[in-house]
Amino acid sequence: MNKNNEAQRMEKILGIIYEMIDTLNAESDGIKVVKAPNTVLLGTESPLDSLMLVNLIVGTEQRIEEELGFSISALANEKAMSLKNSPLRTISSLAEFIAGIVKEQESLNKNTAP
């Protein structure tokens, strides 16, 4: 995949995350989550409560699978759940993390295709 395609993929993933944030914001009476790459998702600076975080991660995972048409590894894996340098800490790190999983899965699917 060339750089252009990778940029398109990142854009698509960010679009899906923002779509999820729109849904969360619509359901929330409290603070709204800003749709920006540097928005913090984890820790005390995060505007998300634990339920919103669960919905964001699971909803994004499901939308990505629908979009791609195949199952990907769970986003809630050991790496993601590690507090130190978690890929879930901001919107941009989450998008990069998902892009890595998708790339890995696509390459696996290519190698195992009949």
Added chain:
Amino acid sequence: MDSPKVILISGTRKGVGRYLAEYYAQKGYQVIGCSRNPIDFQLPRYEHFQLDITDEEKVRKMFFDIRKKYHGIDILINNAGAASMNHVLLTTVETVKKLFSVNVLGTFLLSREAAKWMRNRPYGRIINLGSAATSLKLEGEAVYAASKAAVVSFTQIMAKELADFNVTVNAIGPTPLKTDLTRGVSDDKIQKIIERQSIKRYAEFSDISNVIDFFIRKESDNITGQVIYLGGV
């Protein structure tokens, strides 16, 4: 029933699982079953997946396929289980790993993936299989009872975590049934267990479906984190 609810039952190749598959298919549910080994039966409104429920990627793939075809699931019955009866001093590490893997990890994986798809829907039910061995603290079943105790704790805490998603989580604790799990146990030992029950008889498969019917009723949406033991244990 307005539209057929989709019900996933693990361990449907034989015993209680197969009975439940037949029972709910006959009641008009769309039943999806799974087992590690192939099945030798077919049913209307029944689809089977062959997989190891402790394999995370295979479990996720099954849920992805279910989602594509049925747009989600309404009810999960974590029936698949493994048992082994032996004195703790004669129990192998392999046995412990197997029991915890199937009974706890398998239940966890199916529940986690099912709950993801039940989320944001008005109705979701997860029913786990505990065992009277836990509450009776049966000698010779230390590891099996411990794995089922883990299922009970998992049920009770998951019930709290999934309450916001309109998903109830409950468990049933059967007393001895005539299945493969008890085949290797002597009649004398089973009889001693039955003597400790308030209602002194073998459990029937229909005793289990009766409790599940209660848990999955629409009106049971205020019942969660509960364990119902058969036989007054």
